[in-house]
Amino acid sequence: MTTMADVARHAGVSVATVSHVLNGTRPVRDTTRAAVLRAIDELGYTPNTLARSLVTARTRSIGLAVSPISNPYFTEILQGVEASALEAGYGLLLADPHDDPVHERKVVQLLHERxxxxxxxxxxxxxxxxxxxxTRRSVPAVFLDRLAGDAHDQVCADNTAPMRQxxxxxxxLGRxxxxxxxxxxxxxxTTERVAGxxxxxxxxxxxxxxxxLAGGNxxxxxxxxxxxxxxxxxxxxxxxVTANNAMTIGALRALGTRGLRVPHDVALACFDDFSWADLFTPRLTAVAQPGKEIGAAAVRLLLDRxxxxxxxxxxxxxxxxxxHRTSCGCPEPPDGAVTTPRPGTAPPTAPATDGRKSAP
Incomplete structure (x- = not known):
């Protein structure tokens, strides 16, 4: 089995230097770092993470608890967290609290115990x-997407202004x-989007x-x-207006059941853009949240902590x-482009109507 000493001899450096490269405990010159990483690759050395954690009191791992994982928005957040964690040399343990306070407390404890x-x-x-x-156990933590007080680091999207828009x-458009x-x-x-x-x-x-105004949970x-x-x-x-992507699907089902056409009978706009929103007929006008950026920012906040x-x-x-697409009642652009109007404005060709059958 290849050891750290083997890597050090192959790279022509000390064992301590190899340790600093692996653990990031001290700055190392770029040429030296490159030589160590090349030796690791050529010898096929695999660091003993468990042994390293005993020395550093760090496992180089992050716990992520989000619900529901199946939601495309949270999938984007997961991608942002994973990419940023991996870039920083951290592994990821994933749990789904199911938006249940009791289960949420359990999964956070399990992550901490690991x-x-x-x-x-x-x-x-x-x-x-x-x-x-x-708080009681002084666990470094970041809350994302939703806020919970102000005693911890948090990152989320702006909710009020986009909903108002x-x-x-x-x-x-006359609605x-x-x-x-x-x-x-x-x-x-929910609170912020209702306010918007x-x-x-x-x-x-x-x-x-x-x-x-009705709650769709x-x-x-x-x-x-x-x-x-x-x-x-x-x-x-x-x-x-629907306040997330899953509820957009439910609203469309209800409108379809009642034989109401979008946007002719009821215009529709939604919070949370998703990959197939552009494939609906009409195409869905939606607020797009920066999921990957939120995930990446959460990792940065945690590493800073x-x-x-x-x-x-x-x-x-x-x-x-x-x-900006067409479910809101605006006409289809000639090239099918997705546009981003300024807040509070509508294209000059948009029809003004408040009648269920009068929009073209």
Whole structure:
């Protein structure tokens, strides 16, 4: 079996230098580092991670707890976390808390017991038990996508302004009855997107009708039921905004069941762009969150925390973009391009309508 001493002899350096290259414990000249890495590759040396962790008190591993892993948005976050962790020389342990506070507390404890150097968590709607565990044991942690107080590092997308932009855009197209299918109560994303929805209504002088706001619990089945609920109102909506990608699917099912066409009968815009949104007919106008960038930023925050445990917590908000297509009621661009209008504006050729059958 090839040893660290073998690598040192092959590279013409000391064993300590090889250790510094592997563990990043001291700066090494680029030429020396290259010689060590070349020797490792030529000899087929595999570091003993367990032995190294006993010496450094670090396992070079990160725990990631997000729900649901099957959601394309969280898949993008996972890709960002994994790529950044790997680049920094860290492995990844993955768990799905199922958005359940009890299970969330258990999986975070299990990750900690496996001696990860720190954890990255997308908090549930009731994260107090999980947060308490991390705080009592001084576990380095970063919360992503959803916020949970201000005692830990956090990174998320901007939620309020993009939701307001969607509502204002629909209003500028002449839709005066705009409904919202909101997410799981208690999540910071839900609270902020509802606030953006209401801000958009106020900015365009539209009424905030409680009958047009229903909770879809951040999943397709709940959104389907919620869409039926708002469509059954005495004065139903002529436009809908859904607050995540799974709920967009549920809303489309409900509209299809009722024989309502998008955007002719009900315009639709959604939070969370996803890879097949451009394949629907009509193509879905959606807010695109920077999932990979959020994941990468979470790793950077965690590594900064590991390097400086005493620094003040930071909260980062990353900007979203609007993938502007045709489900909102705008005409198809001649080249089928996806455009990004300025907040609160609509293309000059967009039809103004509040009638279910009058849009072309």
């Amino acid at each position: 001696r990860v150097d720190g954890v990255i968590v997308a908090p549930s709607a009731e994260p107090s038990e999980m947060v308490g565990y991390l 969607l509502v204002e855009h629909l209003a500028d 005066t009855r705009i409904g919202l299918i909101a997410g799981l109560p208690g999540l910071s994303t 929805y209401r801000a958009g209504l106020r900015s365009r002088g539209l009424p905030n009708d409680p009958a047009l 951040s999943e397709a089945a709940g959104a389907e039921a919620a869409t039926h609920q708002v469509l059954a109102a005495a004065h139903p909506p002529t436009a809908l 590991l390097a400086d445990p005493g620094r003040a917590p930071r909260t980062l908000r990353l900007p979203c973009t609007l993938a």
